[in-house]
Structure formats: C-alpha cells, structure tokens
Amino acid sequence: MQPIGFKSHDHGTCIAHSVTSVQKQCAERGLQLTPVRQRVLEILLAKHQAMGAYDILAVLKADGFSAQPPVAYRALDFLVGNGFAHKIERLNAFVACSHPSSEHVPAFLICRVCENVAEGIANLSEDTVAASARDAGFIIERAVVEAEGVCPNCDGAQP
Amino acid sequence: MQPIGFKSHDHGTCIAHSVTSVQKQCAERGLQLTPVRQRVLEILLAKHQAMGAYDILAVLKADGFSAQPPVAYRALDFLVGNGFAHKIERLNAFVACSHPSSEHVPAFLICRVCENVAEGIANLSEDTVAASARDAGFIIERAVVEAEGVCPNCDGAQP
DNA sequence: TTGATATATGTTATAGTATATCATAACAAG
C-alpha cells in the first residue's frame, strides 16, 4: 500500500522477491515467463522509474537479445496485460507494478523535476468517478490515475 | 457535473454556448483566441469525441489553414494549457472540456467499442490517492483519471 | 507615432513511439 519510489529500500532483495513472485504467479496461471519477458521485468525493476520501450530495447540489445521494437513491445504487452507492469500514458513509459499480487487501480505520482514515479492505489469506487459512471450507465473495466507534481526530494530545490 | 457524451443533447446551442463562454473567458484573462485556436476548439466541440492532432489537422487543411503539424499542436497547447480542452493520454487524442468554467480533475470514461468519451469530475482529495501523496510528501499539481470500459449504447451489442 | 518587446504563425526537417505483416521456430495434442 505504501508508494515506493521516493524512499530508499533494500533493492537487491526487492528485485529478487518480485521476480520470484511473478514466476510463481505465472506458474499458477499457466503463463510463460520466457527469458525475454523475465529480462524486461528485471530491467523495469532495476530502476523504480519509468522506462521507454526504446530504452528497454537498448538494454536488451546489450544483453544479446534481438533488438527490434516488436521484441520490447511484445514483452511489455505480456507484462502489462497480466498485471506485472503498467504503462504510464503521460510519459509513454513503463514501470514494474509495485503491488503485483492484487487487482488494483494504479495511481502514479510523477515528479516533473526528477521524473521518478511512485505507484499508489486509487479507490475510485468511493470517488465521484464511480457515481458518474453509474449514472451514465458506463461499465468501467480498467482505470488509471496519473498525477503530476513535485516529489519530496525535489521540493524546495527546483521550482 | 453530468458527463455528456453518452446522451443526446441540443448540439447546435451546445457548441455556440461553449465558444461564447471561452471567448468571454479569454477576454477576461487577456488570452488571444485567434482564428486557428477558435477553429480547433470548434472542431473538437463538433464531435464530443477524442480527435488526434492529425485528424484536426486534416480539417484545418480543408478549411484553408496552414496544415503543418505545429499548427495543430500549438493550438492544442493553448487550449489544453488554459483548460479549454484536455489530452487523453491513453488515446493520444484531444477533447473539448465539458466543464471549462472551473478547475477540476477530469475523469474520462472511454468506450473501447465506439471510442466515444465522456468527461466527469474526480474528487481525488477524498480518495486514497490524496492520502498516499500526503504520506509520501508529494505535491500534486495536475491529475487525470482515465477509465476504459463499455458505454451504455454499446453494452449488450459487442463484447 | 514609433520603436522595443512579447506573442503568434509559417515552414522545413527530424525525433520519438508504436504497429502491421509475414516468416520461422518450438511445442503439445490428436
């Protein structure tokens, strides 16, 4: 529930635990966490920061994977489609999910200074959004909140 | 407060009233609603539907305006920057604001079948999002909610 | 009015993001 990304944490075990967790979920749900898919997840986890598809592609290339755009986009589609990562539309960039074990509406806090991103969880069902949708007869299937502002590390420094 | 877009309304007066309202606000705030800016606003109002920059550009071209990409993007920057329109990041597309008279966090209900869009208003300040941001020391300056699903007109028809 | 300053537009070129398409490989089920 705590947004990570603006506070330090034990990152080595963080990555290992996340990868193990995703491996387990894939096994349970009959999903194939192929080498390139796992590698893209690791790349995203390595920084808790949004990365563009072409940034990821550059790392894959350095790792010896085939490096055409579809390679990255396919792996990202898999990760996003199965809830292991999110796309931040405002940045055209991707992040590993910080809460991969449960369904949720992600809420991204995007620092416009340092461009770091933290993922919280929104509760739209108790927001006016749910009421508007209900009134309109609209069925929400997926949702995302994207907030731009200034993180605690950058507050005071730059305007 | 009511999302429009999934219900019919008197569209002729809707456009006229919106344009008049924006003209008035521009006068009050010392903003120049130049011909191309007003025309782009009208184009967005003509459909309550998200339009890509290049769709808008095609209409401008037909109207005899210069039709290079910056023409559309500049007008859109003006409209979005001053709250008369919004960008829907998920669609890389733009819509006229349905509530241009007040500051608000827009919440878009995007039908994945017919691609129509309705704009409601979110109240993030009473959502868990605000609490997460406060806990993290993050200052939210702008925010948007984008929800994808099925509108009442399409529910039942397509899966 | 005039000149200085800021704002807006015209135009060309290019950067950045994402997908369509077709071919090939790996594997499992029948």
Next chain:
DNA sequence: CTTGTTATGATATACTATAACATATATCAA
C-alpha cells in the same frame, strides 16, 4: 506425423510530437 497454438525473428511502415529558424502581428511605453 500433422495440425493447432504460442512465441520469436525480421523488415517495413504508420503514427505522434517537437526542434529550429524565419516572419508576422499584437501590445505597450516613451
């Protein structure tokens, strides 16, 4: 073995957005 399914390889192209520089128009103070 062959057929269906899923994942990859590879090429080309579509779509979205901005940089950079030139020109014009508005605004305002002197």
